[in-house]
Amino acid sequence: xxxxxxxxxxxxxxxxxxxxxxxxGASLRAVADVMTHTVVAVGRQATFKDVAExxxxxxxxxxxVVEADxxxxxxxxxADLLAKEEYRDGVPNLNEPRERMERLLKSGAxxxxxxxxxxxxxxxxxxxxxxxxxxxAWKGVKRLxxxxxxxxLVGIVSRxxxxxVFLRSDxxxxxxxRQEVLGLLPDAAPxxxxxxxxxxxxxxxxLDDRSLVPVAARLIRSVEGVVDVDFDLD
Numbered sequence: 001x002x003x004x005x006x007x008x009x010x011x012x013x014x015x016x017x018x019x020x021x022x023x024x025g026a027s028l029r030a031v032a033d034v035m036t037h038t039v040v041a042v043g044r045q046a047t048f049k050d051v052a053e054x055x056x057x058x059x060x061x062x063x064x065v066v067e068a069d070x071x072x073x074x075x076x077x078x079a080d081l082l083a084k085e086e087y088r089d090g091v092p093n094l095n096e097p098r099e100r101m102e103r104l105l106k107s108g109a110x111x112x113x114x115x116x117x118x119x120x121x122x123x124x125x126x127x128x129x130x131x132x133x134x135x136x137a138w139k140g141v142k143r144l145x146x147x148x149x150x151x152x153l154v155g156i157v158s159r160x161x162x163x164x165v166f167l168r169s170d171x172x173x174x175x176x177x178r179q180e181v182l183g184l185l186p187d188a189a190p191x192x193x194x195x196x197x198x199x200x201x202x203x204x205x206x207l208d209d210r211s212l213v214p215v216a217a218r219l220i221r222s223v224e225g226v227v228d229v230d231f232d233l234d
Contacts, residue, residue, distance in 0.1 A: 032125040034147045034164045035155035044113030065116045065147040070152035073144045074116030083107040106221045122147050165224035170196040173225045181219045199227030206234045
């Protein structure tokens with residue numbers, strides 16, 4: 001039977017803790033700030049048809065598989081279901097690549113536990129948005145289950161969720177750069193100005209120690225919402 005894992009009050013409070021510093025317009029930082037809280041998940045005993053029906057009903061292409069206590073143990077996707085159709089008319093020979101043989105085994109799966117990919121590729125709710133983006137890129141996945149310290153499901157984060165950081169206003173981005181980047185350069189900060197236009201940050205002014213430029217550039221690019229950075233120094 002499918003579990004509709006809408007995050008409970010305690011999980012909302014935990015996620016809310018990461019958003020307290022945003023009351024004054026502070027930046028999005030943690031995965032908990034951008035994740036989707038309503039999660040469709042299934043238990044390991046969910047049948048093939050249960051999984052297919054839930055994917056269709058909720059219009060998702062993948063779902064976490066969880067234990068009764070909410071711990072994420074795997075992920076099942078449309079590709080896992082399609083393995084049954086892929087090998088309906090025949091099977092690969094023994095010289096097929098290992099990945100194809102694994103899909104052959106999945107073609108006979110009857111439950112989510114038999115179909116799922118495990119261990120699940122997930123991300124902690126406290127992780128930075130940039131970390132989630134790197135995991136997605138490295139693993140070639142479109143979404144990640146979000147878990148708490150006990151490995152329990154608290155949300156889901158997708159590529160579109162991560163793009164929310166680029167919806168921040170230019171002034172909001174510029175203020176973070178002033179406070180959290182230029183503020184680290186106490187001798188230079190008073191002589192530098194920053195302007196952000198469409199996500200492009202431009203730093204102007206005087207900087208005697210030019211060796212700090214690549215350091216500042218890297219820090220500025222790490223600010224959520226920055227598309228690129230340029231320096232126009234005296």
